[in-house]
Amino acid sequence: MTDPLHTELLGIAHEAARRAGELLRDGRPADLAVAATKSSPIDVVTEMDIAAEKLITGLIADRRPADGILGEEGAASEGTSGVRWVIDPLDGTVNYLYGLPTWAVSVAAEQDGETVVGVVEAPMRGETCHAVRGGGAWATGAWDGVRRLTCRPAPPLDQALVSTGFNYVTEVRTHQAEVARKLVPLLRDIRRSGSAAVDLCDVAAGRLDGYYERGLHAWDYGAGDLIAREAGALTGGRPSQGPSGDLTVAASPGVFEPLQRLLEDFGAWHD
Numbered sequence: 001m002t003d004p005l006h007t008e009l010l011g012i013a014h015e016a017a018r019r020a021g022e023l024l025r026d027g028r029p030a031d032l033a034v035a036a037t038k039s040s041p042i043d044v045v046t047e048m049d050i051a052a053e054k055l056i057t058g059l060i061a062d063r064r065p066a067d068g069i070l071g072e073e074g075a076a077s078e079g080t081s082g083v084r085w086v087i088d089p090l091d092g093t094v095n096y097l098y099g100l101p102t103w104a105v106s107v108a109a110e111q112d113g114e115t116v117v118g119v120v121e122a123p124m125r126g127e128t129c130h131a132v133r134g135g136g137a138w139a140t141g142a143w144d145g146v147r148r149l150t151c152r153p154a155p156p157l158d159q160a161l162v163s164t165g166f167n168y169v170t171e172v173r174t175h176q177a178e179v180a181r182k183l184v185p186l187l188r189d190i191r192r193s194g195s196a197a198v199d200l201c202d203v204a205a206g207r208l209d210g211y212y213e214r215g216l217h218a219w220d221y222g223a224g225d226l227i228a229r230e231a232g233a234l235t236g237g238r239p240s241q242g243p244s245g246d247l248t249v250a251a252s253p254g255v256f257e258p259l260q261r262l263l264e265d266f267g268a269w270h271d
Contacts, residue, residue: 006132009083009109009117013223014130016059017105017121020052020089024096024105025123027051032097045090045097049073052089056107060085067109072219084110086222092195101125106197108222118223120197129201131223131230137204149231152206154254155188160209162251162259163191163199167215176214179268186262196248200224203250204231210251210259214269221248236260238269246270 027048053073060067068079071087085107090096092103101124109117116133127141129149137149154160164180166173180190191208193199197220199211204227221243225235234256237247246269249260263269 002132002135003116005083005111006116006135009111010119010130010132012060012063013085013107013109013117013119014128016056016087017107017119017128019059020055020105020107021121021123023055024048024052024090024103028096032099045093048096049090049093052105053087056087056089056105057085070218072217082112084113086110086115086219088197088219088222091197091220092193095194100194102193102195102198104195104197104201106219106223108219108226110222115222115226118226120201120223120227122195122198122201125198127201129204129224129227131204131227133226133230135230137227137230139201139205149201149204149227150206151203151228151231151233151252152209154252155209157255157258158186159188160251160255160259161188161191162210162212162255163193163202163208164211165192165194165196165199165213165216172215175270176268179263179266182266183262196220197224200228200235200250203233203252204228210249210255212247212249212251212259212263212268214247215245216243216248217245225250239264 050073053071057075066081068084069075069077088106096103105121107119119130121128129139131137138146166176202208228250235250237244
């Protein structure tokens with residue numbers, strides 16, 4: 001039986017992510033990508049990012065004023081209810097700037113430190129993924145109705161399609177590129193979408209066999225990690241650790257451990 005609190009949190013997360021997604025999609029200037037190398041478009045994206053976070057936090061404060069909040073754009077409050085919201089109002093900022101469709105709004109809710117609800121809204125895909133702890137992962141999109149998400153059956157590692165991301169710090173990105181260079185001959189191929197939240201949902205939906213990235217924050221993977229796990233994927237970080245800034249990994253069972261082992265061997269978690 002679904003916990004009434006989790007049902008309430010899921011409803012709020014859905015509404016917040018949908019409204020923020022509409023704000024970002026409909027409020028984006030049509031010519032933003034044309035001047036992508038100037039400073040002004042960056043400022044516009046920052047303003048949109050902040051506006052989306054304010055919309056989400058305002059809705060949460062109105063519905064559940066005692067909850068804590070952690071947001072990418074600086075929203076932070078402890079709360080007294082035992083519930084904390086972890087929010088990325090625009091995951092895939094560079095994609096958004098350039099007019100690429102792979103960006104998302106990520107809203108997760110934790111109860112007593114454990115993620116219990118996650119929603120990832122990808123407006124340009126027309127897709128929304130969600131999960132409640134213990135209730136499976138689900139999505140709406142171009143298809144009719146709500147579809148249950150299930151990760152792919154594990155292929156041999158050399159047939160696995162894996163996604164990753166790269167840091168904006170040159171030295172870190174250079175090291176990440178070296179890790180990817182070592183991995184490529186051992187996999188089917190590597191993809192780079194530009195949105196951790198979308199990548200994690202793609203693992204859940206069976207569009208990827210695995211995903212890894214260094215340098216993420218809790219708001220980057222909060223909702224997507226739960227969605228991937230509820231779809232049957234394994235998630236974590238370095239061996240025997242959970243996802244963190246050092247390393248975040250999600251993959252089909254059978255791909256997860258050998259991928260994690262290679263990442264450890266290649267030193268994916270440090271320079």
